[in-house]
Amino acid sequence: MPRATTTSDAFNAVAEPRRREILEFLAPQERAVNDVVAELRLAQPSVSKHLRVLLDVGLVQMRREGRQVLYRTNAKALQPLHEWASRFERYWRGQLGRVKERAEEQERRTNETTKKGRKR
Amino acid sequence: MPRATTTSDAFNAVAEPRRREILEFLAPQERAVNDVVAELRLAQPSVSKHLRVLLDVGLVQMRREGRQVLYRTNAKALQPLHEWASRFERYWRGQLGRVKERAEEQERRTNETTKKGRKR
DNA sequence: TTGACATATTCCGTAACGGGAATATGATTC
DNA sequence: GAATCATATTCCCGTTACGGAATATGTCAA
Secondary structure, eight states, X not given: OOOOOTTXXXXXXXXXXXXXXXXXXXXXXXEEHHHHHHHHTOOHHXXXXXXXXXXXXXXXXXXXXXXXXXXXXXXXXXXXXXXXXXXXXXXXXXXXXXXXXXXXXHHHHHTHHHHTTOOO | OOOOOTTSOHHHHTXXXXXXXXXXXXXXXXXXXXXXHHHHTOOHHHHHHHHHHHHHTTSEEEEEXXXXXXXXXXXXXXXXXXXXHHTTHHHXXXXXXXXXXXHHHHXXXXXXXXXXXXXX
């Protein structure tokens, strides 16, 4: 099985650095495709393709305005990513993480290691 | 250019769902490889490979203990991801985001009604 | 040693990926 | 209509992904 498609979810879509840049650029205000091209200095087809991916996973929204197409970041779609990372917050800071860690470490030693009569 | 390698950074490493599961499992306490295999019901070589990727980007740490190799999540390596997502927090909640949104919505509306067939 | 257990690596196959170039679609103006 | 501007899609290419199966490495025990 190959890697999951970039359009499968926000995690995959955001793995590409240029797409992250695009999201940052489109977050404060909506912009036309050519603005992205100019600002990030990417080829136009490349931008269109990245925007397509972002659109498919709901990370951007789109609106037609005359000849141009305006895109904007849909920040809500980044919430799951943020929340997922937040689950680890307690482990990189704060005491709760350490205390719990220590307690479970303790339990592991007594349970798992003993289950097969292992030494050490 | 193909997609960046999974070992290039945390974003790419975390794009794979199984690796996220592994990180969750290894966050509270360190575990042997076989524990991961048993708990997540993955093939052993698969787990070893995923752990290798996670190790390369610093998302887990490793320690040998007799025959087994114990892994644990290095939560600090997830901080950049969390911080990146946090930059969008103001856009999905909070007033700044909404105010700006409303302002633009307003402007969009005025343009549409006022200047119906203009040039750009 | 030899054998078992635990984990890692290699090789294979299929399936994206992302860039570039060319081309297609869409909307506006003349 | 035709020309033009703005964006999207298609095709080709070299690279990488992940899974499965087989095999290799490493550690302990008898």
